[in-house]
Amino acid sequence: MQYAILCYHDENVVCAWSKEHDEAVMAKLAVVQEKAARAGKLGPVARLLPTTAATTLRKDREPPIIIDGPFAETKEHLLGFYIYEAENLDEVLGFARELAEVNPGGSYEIRPVGLFRDGKQP
């Protein structure tokens, strides 16, 4: 089973991190990620730009409309996600806990992946 790990946090807080703090967190995350990658468990990883850079296509109407910002206004914002290959929920939770240890605050939402494309050309 593949799992997506969705990274939620208050982007105002993350944007308030100093450059040094941000780089330190990214470096620690890279160590955890590398271990999973070597085990062949890790798929693509993405960190998203702030929600102020987001545009949403609302397709619940005809014709669809384009609006500024993320779809939902919530206190925490989706800042990135992982694709992780795991046998079960416990295993993916274990990986998420490792990530959480080095990057506390916010939350990770975990959902099974229904459709996955790795973006590679055939």
Next chain:
Amino acid sequence: MTDTRWINAVLTSARPRVVAALLRHFRDLDMAEEACQEACLRALRLWPTQGPPRDAAAWLIMVGRNAAIDATRRQRRLTALPDEDSISDLSDNEVATVERVDAADYRDDILRLLFVCCHPELPATQQIALALRIVSGLSVAQIARAFLVSEAAMEQRITRAKRRIGGANVPFEAPGAVERSERIAAVAGVIYLLFNEGYTSDVVEHGARAVLCEEGIRLGRLLLHLFSTEPEIQALLALMLLQHARADTRFDTDGNAVLLPNQDRSRWNMKLIAEGLALVDKAFRHRRPGPYQVQAAIAALHGRAARAEDTDWAQIALLYGALERMQPSPVITLNRAVAVSKADGPAAALAMIEPLADQLDGYFYFHGARGAFLLELERTTEAKVAFDRAIALANTPAEAAHIRLQLDRLAGSARSGNMKKENAKNS
């Protein structure tokens, strides 16, 4: 948990909302600031052991209000409120009330706070200092360092600004549509001013002043969160991001200014550029052009060019033309001329700026650009006069060094020119 950096980041990001809500509650800047300060101190004391509350801003607002009431009662020698441990242990019910009250006014609260600091009655330097102190929460020492003045002088500047605002009448009811857009424009102007204070600084000061660029960007983000569909605010943030992306390459190791064409583009911050480009695209989709959008579009064209020679100068010249129509100014004409010189050659550019000679006679960049155009046209004697004038007007050692380089080049080309003439005579 000994690491308090996460708390500091939470406090920094919550601060504008907390001070803004407390300002509406107390209607007094000093009281709001002190209440926020007190709440932050309690957070630093309690959160490491109790863990952070679910909604940090609501917690700080509630604790700040109670702390201020507590202090007032103590002053009146009445019974003190319960101690901080019970204050911190807010019931979900209370938090929900704060949340409900504040969510409705959140946007106008923060805009009011920003507007109070950017009050048109204050001189620009006081506006910036006040915004940094109250909204960003920088210490007086930090702000003083950024402005290269003593701490005492900055303290005095901030006190004076506060007193002036205390006398001014700041309306606390929700603003109407026209007033709101006027406030947004005033606040945007001060944020860009603040950013530029950091951006235009010399490298020697850059360490201390970089904080101004970062705060400008942070306040720009805050304003865009509040007014996420305003194209001019999208563009303001884009403009700052696109300029800040080049920060590390603007000076060489000796502290000399490195001009755009000579900057090491591989060291530009591509993440900031990507965000800036996305925002420019979003802003232009609204089809409500404005000065920040045009300036951001110009910065975007520089950001998109992988090499200096890939720069779309013709498009940049057109954009400066649009900016000139929106905000007629000889300085913008001068910038357009520089773009025209790259797109159409120095003769057209020189013709454009000759009429500005009187207005810009005391302006370093005018004589620098004029000298460069003349040099390209091989009118070396006139070029030297222009460069000499520029060097006399240079504001920083880096500017002077840049002109000196041009003069050296001029001397070099004069020598080789003479040699060519000699060779021609001899052959």
